[in-house]
Amino acid sequence: MADLTTGLIALSAALAVGLTGIASAIAERQIGSAAVGAMAEKEELFGKALLLTVIPETIVIFGLAVALILLFVVLPGL
Amino acid sequence: MLKPKKMNKVLIVGSKDVLESTINTLYDLKIIHIIDYQGSEEGFEIGKPIKKTSLFSEYVLSLRALKDVLNLSDKSADREMKDFEFSKEFKERLDHLENEVMKKRKKLEDIQILLSDIEKIDDVGELKKLGLSEDVNSIMLDLINSKENLIKEKQELEDELKHINEEYRNFIVTAEDFLSREIEKAETPLRLATTENTFVIEGWMPSDNIEHAREELQKSTGDKVHVVELDEVEEGIPTYVETPKPFKPFDTLVDMFSTPNYDEVSPTLLIAFTFPLFYGFMLGDFGYGLSLFGLVQLLRRKMHSTGWQSLLNMMSYASYFTMFFGLFYGEFFGAEIYHTLGIDSVAGIHLPIAHRLDEIVPLLIASVGIGVVHITLGYVIGFINVYRKEGLKHAILEKISWIGILYCIIGFLLFPDYTYPIGGVLVVFAVMMILGEGMIGLLEIFTLISHLVSYTRLLAIGLSSVGIALAINKIAFDLLLPNGIFYAILGVLLLVMGHTLNLALGIIASFLHSLRLQYVEFFTKFYKGGGVKFTPLGIRNEEV
Numbered sequence: 001m002a003d004l005t006t007g008l009i010a011l012s013a014a015l016a017v018g019l020t021g022i023a024s025a026i027a028e029r030q031i032g033s034a035a036v037g038a039m040a041e042k043e044e045l046f047g048k049a050l051l052l053t054v055i056p057e058t059i060v061i062f063g064l065a066v067a068l069i070l071l072f073v074v075l076p077g078l
Numbered sequence: 079m080l081k082p083k084k085m086n087k088v089l090i091v092g093s094k095d096v097l098e099s100t101i102n103t104l105y106d107l108k109i110i111h112i113i114d115y116q117g118s119e120e121g122f123e124i125g126k127p128i129k130k131t132s133l134f135s136e137y138v139l140s141l142r143a144l145k146d147v148l149n150l151s152d153k154s155a156d157r158e159m160k161d162f163e164f165s166k167e168f169k170e171r172l173d174h175l176e177n178e179v180m181k182k183r184k185k186l187e188d189i190q191i192l193l194s195d196i197e198k199i200d201d202v203g204e205l206k207k208l209g210l211s212e213d214v215n216s217i218m219l220d221l222i223n224s225k226e227n228l229i230k231e232k233q234e235l236e237d238e239l240k241h242i243n244e245e246y247r248n249f250i251v252t253a254e255d256f257l258s259r260e261i262e263k264a265e266t267p268l269r270l271a272t273t274e275n276t277f278v279i280e281g282w283m284p285s286d287n288i289e290h291a292r293e294e295l296q297k298s299t300g301d302k303v304h305v306v307e308l309d310e311v312e313e314g315i316p317t318y319v320e321t322p323k324p325f326k327p328f329d330t331l332v333d334m335f336s337t338p339n340y341d342e343v344s345p346t347l348l349i350a351f352t353f354p355l356f357y358g359f360m361l362g363d364f365g366y367g368l369s370l371f372g373l374v375q376l377l378r379r380k381m382h383s384t385g386w387q388s389l390l391n392m393m394s395y396a397s398y399f400t401m402f403f404g405l406f407y408g409e410f411f412g413a414e415i416y417h418t419l420g421i422d423s424v425a426g427i428h429l430p431i432a433h434r435l436d437e438i439v440p441l442l443i444a445s446v447g448i449g450v451v452h453i454t455l456g457y458v459i460g461f462i463n464v465y466r467k468e469g470l471k472h473a474i475l476e477k478i479s480w481i482g483i484l485y486c487i488i489g490f491l492l493f494p495d496y497t498y499p500i501g502g503v504l505v506v507f508a509v510m511m512i513l514g515e516g517m518i519g520l521l522e523i524f525t526l527i528s529h530l531v532s533y534t535r536l537l538a539i540g541l542s543s544v545g546i547a548l549a550i551n552k553i554a555f556d557l558l559l560p561n562g563i564f565y566a567i568l569g570v571l572l573l574v575m576g577h578t579l580n581l582a583l584g585i586i587a588s589f590l591h592s593l594r595l596q597y598v599e600f601f602t603k604f605y606k607g608g609g610v611k612f613t614p615l616g617i618r619n620e621e622v
Contacts, residue, residue, distance in 0.1 A: 054590045058532055065534040070436050
């Protein structure tokens with residue numbers, strides 16, 4: 001039977017990924033719409049636009065790293 | 079190889095009657111980056127184009143229209159063919175061809191419109207109910223009945239166009255290429271300074287090639303041209319990096335960020351290794367690597383434009399690394415290979431060396447470790463750049479200090495018992511860094527930490543892809559396949575579609591994130607860019 005600590009750690013991991021995911025999504029939405037606007041005028045920008053759109057994905061990757069550390073380093077160490 | 083080639087500014091001066099042969103020679107040699115004359119010196123005017131341009135332009139316009147209509151834009155020209163008879167006959171032949179093609183196309187379009195209209199009437203059906211007069215009705219009926227004939231006619235026209243395409247393809251493409259070159263040559267004087275009887279070409283030439291160019295020019299003009307080297311150090315020296323041919327495609331990635339400056343190290347060769355390495359580390363699945371390899375081979379035959387070819391070359395390197403890491407992780411479309419095949423170890427090495435879902439923590443540490451090496455490499459190149467430009471003191475203060483700070487941060491993590499001594503060393507490096515870059519540099523320490531953490535994406539991107547692949551396999555093999563023929567078909571469909579989608583996502587995500595690691599985490603440590611690309615006379619834009 002899992003105790004409260006385990007539950008809280010699991011919840012923290014979930015929040016770390018979920019919230020950072022939302023943050024990335026908000027940032028990517030804005031960059032994405034600007035990128036599509038730019039591409040409508042100049043189609044060659046596709047490559048650059050695509051690259052710029054994934055830049056904020058770093059946020060969710062940080063979140064994922066935190067979650068992984070919580071689940072695979074912190075939790076087994078308890 | 080890493081350093082841009084040394085350039086010298088040259089002046090080529092000669093009498094106007096050899097202007098044409100001078101341009102021809104330089105055009106064939108492809109070694110001078112001309113500086114356009116702005117018309118600002120007194121006594122010198124901008125040159126006038128060599129005659130015959132307007133006629134050529136007319137030809138080129140019709141040829142380009144033909145190329146467009148016949149879908150020939152990505153065919154490459156046969157450079158060997160050079161002798162064109164630009165006589166009356168050529169013009170007649172071209173006019174005739176253009177007329178023919180345009181007429182056929184117009185007809186084809188008309189038929190298509192008519193056919194789609196008939197389709198509409200067909201759908202509405204029962205015309206009689208509309209209460210139209212007999213005459214109109216019979217015309218409509220005739221029209222509907224002619225549908226078959228129209229389709230046949232359409233087919234014939236398409237065949238004829240195809241025939242024309244096959245027969246004249248080579249002629250059109252080659253002639254267009256040749257004429258475009260001729261026009262460019264003829265228009266070159268517009269970029270030069272001339273007086274009544276002489277001309278001056280100002281430009282940059284790789285220092286090693288000047289002697290050769292001088293000889294060739296004297297040969298072709300009979301000593302009527304003089305080449306002078308100038309010892310000017312100036313802004314705007316064009317950059318020409320001689321990248322070995324197999325790594326040429328990676329130049330595109332560097333140029334997409336910014337062309338290297340004349341006095342800095344070009345990162346192309348490093349990227350040629352680290353980009354596919356990171357790509358493979360992220361995608362890391364033998365099955366996906368194999369599919370990617372197949373896809374690249376397939377597209378190579380279909381896409382002929384230079385941009386596609388260089389992209390595909392990069393992707394083929396990436397696919398080798400993906401296959402390698404697939405074996406390393408022991409993954410084949412998400413499934414564990416070695417376990418399934420019953421292989422436990424080869425030559426004493428336990429297989430798989432590290433499965434991604436089982437060895438998350440070691441791989442997390444490994445990806446940050448790769449980051450440390452990559453960032454250090456960035457600072458080392460930065461050191462070389464600053465050292466060459468501003469001397470040893472600046473180089474140590476600006477770059478070595480950062481390497482020190484980086485390793486102190488790592489030290490904190492690895493040896494938590496020695497916080498104070500490491501902290502002391504960190505302060506020393508931080509002071510050096512502040513001397514080199516100013517107080518604002520302190521904020522950059524946090525950027526450095528975030529860059530380090532950013533390398534965890536090497537594992538993270540891969541994990542998400544493994545996760546999806548695993549879910550697809552689980553649903554297909556455990557839930558669908560064992561439950562009768564209907565579910566089995568569904569299962570196969572899910573496997574094919576699911577893995578195709580996951581592969582597409584993986585290919586794009588790995589590409590972008592691998593590139594991002596180069597641009598954001600690596601380049602910011604040393605790369606300035608903003609150089610001018612060396613574009614010699616004789617190389618047209620689409621080839622660059």
